[in-house]
Amino acid sequence: MRYCDKKNNRIIIEGGSPTPEFWDEQSIIKELKKHIESARNERFVSNITAKFIKPDKTKKILEGGCGRGHFVYSLKYNGYDAYGVDFAKETIKKINLVMPDLKVNIGDVRHLDFPDNFFDGYWSLGVIEHFFEGYDEILSEMKRVIKKNGYLFLTFPHMSFLRKLKMKMGLYPPFNANVFDMNLFYHFALDPAKVKSDLEKLGFRMVYSRQLEGIKGLKDEISILNKPLQKIYNSQNFFVRALNYFGAKILAPFSAHAILQVFKRNQ
Template identity: 25%
Template sequence: MDKINCQICSTKLEQTNITHNEYRLYSCENCDFHAWYPRKIDVSFYENDDLGFQQNLHEDIQRLPLWTEFFFKNLNKIGATGKKILDVGCGNGSFLKEMKDKGYDCYGLDLDRYAVKVAKKKIAEDKIFHCKLEDLEKIDSKFLGYFDIITFFEVIEHQDDLDNFINHLKKYLKPHGVLVGSTPNTNRWINGLGFREVSDYPPHHFNWFSLKSLNKLFEKHQFSVSFYPAYTKVTGADLRYRVLSAIFKEKYARATKPIIVSQESSFYVKSKKSIRRKIRQVLDLAFLILSPIATLLNKNKEISFHIGFIAKYEK
């Protein structure tokens, strides 16, 4: 492959020995950004992924995402001047429903038409759109410079062109508006133990961010940014999925597809076989015991599972 420059700082990316199927990971020594190539992003993937995340949205199983926790804790401090909010990658509308109940004027968009149908029922038919971010202005030019807050939780790691993505967010943002989002932390402590869950690889995620790389990205686009652990409490179920999906890859994730993001549910396929049941019970207990330690580690934004960020446009 020809020379590839970092999308954040323009430094030449270094090719690593890490591959996943047809993809190879490249890293930036200057800003700690990691990117997968080729960046073959298929929009239809967001309706048909094989790990079950989208199925939970279609069936409206997904509750309010954990990584929105930091946003609600800091809602009164973010400094937005109004209550018009756009959620990019709104899924089934659980987050927007919470904001609507708080008196916000809510809009959302998503690439998954089935999730959009669910979100429309929660918010409004004319405020949820099945479209790309860059196409929102084609739906109505009023959206240019329209929003006080734009959120994009667990979205930026999917983007193939970071500058294009941020520039379009800026187009829809009011002067001195606020961007809020979250993304997996490539330096999360559990990765240091060798457990990186299968959903963090392409075609799910094409970008791996650290605090350093995110800070460089927002500075480049004239935002002042504050970082937070996106959420702190780690359940036994969350810990169990991260560890076992890292070990067993797609096989584990597919076997648990219908309930993969339900924090209250067991991630194991039900079985009447006593040996499997006993193993399940032992593992459940082990992860439950370890979860308070994981929660303590997760409070450190440098190594937390997910990074939350609030960025204010300073231009």
């Protein structure tokens, strides 16, 4: 279920409370080490990082909210001094057991256990939208631990053209905080202009932006298309995956589920 929060220009999306226990349950994979090591073939995080930070083992990159650690592994594999933190304790324990050389630890992105100006880069992949009380503490910690002239790589579900259109047409029921069951809260679809503005107030400057996952955004928002597009979205067939890749790009300006914003810390 989705609800319209017009006051804050965002959408509230149900799906299960994102507690540490919730994320621990998502990490139950029989071959965890194999899953993590498969990230050596991923290109999204590694390529975007390399656009702004040349691979160098002295360059420290953090993934805040690293989940199963596969992007931390990818960054390490591609030549960075990679770190990861997550508050899902059992997941981190499993990673430490099967990949003891991976710098992944239990931590809270709102209160990071790192010195000031420690990281050259910080990846936050779909994290800030899960905090109902807001992301201000997370952004403040990002500024604290990122070096001056360092980079923040941020992704989150956003208010796409399609979602804005549906909101304008009144297709989402209005959000009522007095009756909403917080146990059902999963994440927000955030206003990217507000996120950008909030980071600019902290001394960041946006240097790159890209809308992501056009097919996912379409299937999630138009129910009649959900089942056929879900098959395309999940398929491992080479040709269907190619269709998914190009279709997601073509549809992104209209229905992108998420957005990538890259910021440089100026102050």
